[in-house]
Amino acid sequence: MTTVIINDTIRERVQRIETMPAIPAIFLPLLELLNAPPEAVKLEEVVKLASYDNAIAAQCLRAANSPLFGLAKSPESIRGAVMLLGLRKVETILLTCCLSNAFPTKRWPLDPTVFWRHSLGCAMVCRKFSEKMGARDHEKAYMAGLLHDLGLMVNCIAFPEKFTHSVQYALKEQVAMDEAERGIMGFTHCETGSALAEKWHLGTDMVQVIAHHHAPERSEAAQPLVALVHLGDLLCRMRGMGYGYYESRKVDLAHNPAWSILQKEYSGLEGIDLVRFTFELDGEVAEIFELVATIFGGAAVQS
Amino acid sequence: MTGTQPALATTAPVKAAMDPIYRQIRDLVYKVSGIYQLDEKLYLMADGCARRIKLLNLKSPREYWELLTAPASREAELRQLLNELTIGETCLFRSQPQLDALHKIILPELVMEKTKQVTKRLRIWSAGCSTGEESYTLAMNMMEQSERLLKGWTVEILATDLNDRSVEAAKAGIYGDYALRATTDYFKRKYFVTLDEKRLQVKSEVKKLITFSRLNLQDDSRMLFMKGMDLIFCCNVLIYFDGPSKSKVINHFFSNLNFGGYFFLGTSESLMKLNEQFHLVHFPGAIGYWKPSLKSGKL
Numbered sequence: 035m036t037t038v039i040i041n042d043t044i045r046e047r048v049q050r051i052e053t054m055p056a057i058p059a060i061f062l063p064l065l066e067l068l069n070a071p072p073e074a075v076k077l078e079e080v081v082k083l084a085s086y087d088n089a090i091a092a093q094c095l096r097a098a099n100s101p102l103f104g105l106a107k108s109p110e111s112i113r114g115a116v117m118l119l120g121l122r123k124v125e126t127i128l129l130t131c132c133l134s135n136a137f138p139t140k141r142w143p144l145d146p147t148v149f150w151r152h153s154l155g156c157a158m159v160c161r162k163f164s165e166k167m168g169a170r171d172h173e174k175a176y177m178a179g180l181l182h183d184l185g186l187m188v189n190c191i192a193f194p195e196k197f198t199h200s201v202q203y204a205l206k207e208q209v210a211m212d213e214a215e216r217g218i219m220g221f222t223h224c225e226t227g228s229a230l231a232e233k234w235h236l237g238t239d240m241v242q243v244i245a246h247h248h249a250p251e252r253s254e255a256a257q258p259l260v261a262l263v264h265l266g267d268l269l270c271r272m273r274g275m276g277y278g279y280y281e282s283r284k285v286d287l288a289h290n291p292a293w294s295i296l297q298k299e300y301s302g303l304e305g306i307d308l309v310r311f312t313f314e315l316d317g318e319v320a321e322i323f324e325l326v327a328t329i330f331g332g333a334a335v336q337s
Numbered sequence: 338m339t340g341t342q343p344a345l346a347t348t349a350p351v352k353a354a355m356d357p358i359y360r361q362i363r364d365l366v367y368k369v370s371g372i373y374q375l376d377e378k379l380y381l382m383a384d385g386c387a388r389r390i391k392l393l394n395l396k397s398p399r400e401y402w403e404l405l406t407a408p409a410s411r412e413a414e415l416r417q418l419l420n421e422l423t424i425g426e427t428c429l430f431r432s433q434p435q436l437d438a439l440h441k442i443i444l445p446e447l448v449m450e451k452t453k454q455v456t457k458r459l460r461i462w463s464a465g466c467s468t469g470e471e472s473y474t475l476a477m478n479m480m481e482q483s484e485r486l487l488k489g490w491t492v493e494i495l496a497t498d499l500n501d502r503s504v505e506a507a508k509a510g511i512y513g514d515y516a517l518r519a520t521t522d523y524f525k526r527k528y529f530v531t532l533d534e535k536r537l538q539v540k541s542e543v544k545k546l547i548t549f550s551r552l553n554l555q556d557d558s559r560m561l562f563m564k565g566m567d568l569i570f571c572c573n574v575l576i577y578f579d580g581p582s583k584s585k586v587i588n589h590f591f592s593n594l595n596f597g598g599y600f601f602l603g604t605s606e607s608l609m610k611l612n613e614q615f616h617l618v619h620f621p622g623a624i625g626y627w628k629p630s631l632k633s634g635k636l
Contacts, residue, residue: 208441268619269619271621272619272620272621272622273619273622274621274622276621280437280441280621281621282441282442283442283620284438284442284443284618284619284620284625284627285618285619285620286616286617286618286619286627287617287619288616288617289616307607307609307610308617309373309607309608309609309617309624310367310373310607310609312619312624313373313375313605313607316375317375317376317377320377
């Protein structure tokens with residue numbers, strides 16, 4: 035009962051905060067495009083969406099021109115970028131730019147570069163994991179990974195002082211961020227994130243992921259998706275794509291409750307060689323770091 | 338010292354330029370040995386292959402692939418390639434993430450679990466210790482904890498290798514710049530004496546912690562007597578064993594570990610599900626295998 039009361043209070047508080055960003059105009063249509071199978075997405079739709087916001091289109095082009103993609107010819111338009119990079123990459127860049135513009139990072143207690151590395155890293159891990167275990171909707175897994183920590187952005191903006199203390203505590207004690215938040219603020223990014231996700235009408239599954247990715251067994255719907263994000267989040271934090279500090283813990287993925295949840299749904303899970311999966315993920319880290327650096331203009335240095 | 342995270346290296350265009358045969362070779366090497374080369378380090382594998390190709394007077398990587406997969410040459414050539422891939426990898430303080438996990442997570446856990454026991458004793462085994470780099474790194478790190486976490490504890494390190502000459506070199510504990518490239522000045526000053534311009538020698542107080550001896554990991558009768566370990570390190574040794582021998586040795590390691598103990602392989606090495614009793618555990622930047630403690634009820 036107490037939990038419900040706390041949740042309601044947080045939800046009301048988040049939804050009433052005036053500084054809380056409105057959902058960016060192209061966010062939901064973009065999300066919809068990303069959730070659709072690639073063959074069903076028309077190039078024109080993406081171009082049209084990007085053209086609504088000049089700042090985002092420009093940011094996307096800057097990213098597309100990065101040496102990371104090694105394009106011989108620099109794209110001068112979103113259409114050109116899609117042709118050269120592929121639809122999925124451009125959609126991801128657009129969505130990331132769109133979200134980051136909605137949450138101005140001035141005086142964030144959390145390093146935005148670190149935050150985006152974690153979010154994009156988790157998105158990539160969730161998609162790869164989803165493919166390996168034989169799930170159907172890999173793009174949804176990617177989206178869930180990308181958005182799972184929406185609440186951290188909310189906390190940066192809505193509760194800057196308390197959240198600063200939480201981040202400092204997590205760093206000093208080397209504990210998980212949600213543990214620090216709960217201890218210092220009395221609630222976590224899961225509650226604040228899901229409140230905003232509800233306000234933005236992101237859909238039940240995404241709300242469940244954002245609300246329960248630290249305790250998937252508590253989710254009331256989309257439990258396998260929530261479990262997948264839980265594991266992806268943990269793995270990222272153990273392989274250099276956490277929140278930029280040392281978390282003093284060991285993680286046993288195959289004996290985690292999330293693993294059992296997935297086991298019931300996907301027979302392909304047993305065949306996954308987790309060590310090799312980890313090594314493969316390591317091979318992607320540099321690219322994620324460079325992508326973030328390109329989108330946000332920071333240096334491609336590892337923290 | 339390997340960093341906590343993989344180093345930034347090749348960009349996408351360089352990756353694209355790599356002959357796809359190297360990915361095939363990487364997968365074959367992983368399947369046979371458990372050693373994995375990251376995409377960004379595939380050039381190291383390409384270098385190793387190039388040295389072999391030159392030595393064998395072959396014309397192309399494709400021809401080398403054929404040699405690696407032909408039944409007659411496969412086993413011997415894979416062994417040669419593995420030598421190329423692991424050569425020069427050894428140095429003191431080779432894996433900082435592994436040492437961080439040891440200090441920050443594993444030792445506090447082991448100390449807490451074992452505190453109730455009468456003798457406060459920790460036993461560590463460096464299996465396949467080669468010329469002693471890993472054993473001394475462990476010894477120095479344990480000594481660093483002797484006034485803190487391990488105050489009042491006895492630490493025993495057992496270091497074994499098949500090769501007599503390696504064991505002798507390990508006992509001498511003399512290292513040059515290359516082996517010491519990841520050792521900080523703090524450790525150099527505290528635990529080494531200068532031998533000459535280019536070499537340092539490990540101090541005798543560090544050596545006292547370690548017992549070096551010759552041991553064949555496939556000698557079942559001797560393996561049975563290696564009981565009571567809390568930590569076992571076996572880096573880039575099992576890669577040379579065939580599947581059944583590897584399984585057998587790993588089973589020995591499992592039974593020689595105390596409940597709640599940990600087993601570590603090299604940083605790019607995998608156990609490849611050869612033992613289902615070990616729990617694969619991730620630490621920040623490091624992977625280990627845990628023998629569940631009795632009270633966890635997971636055995």
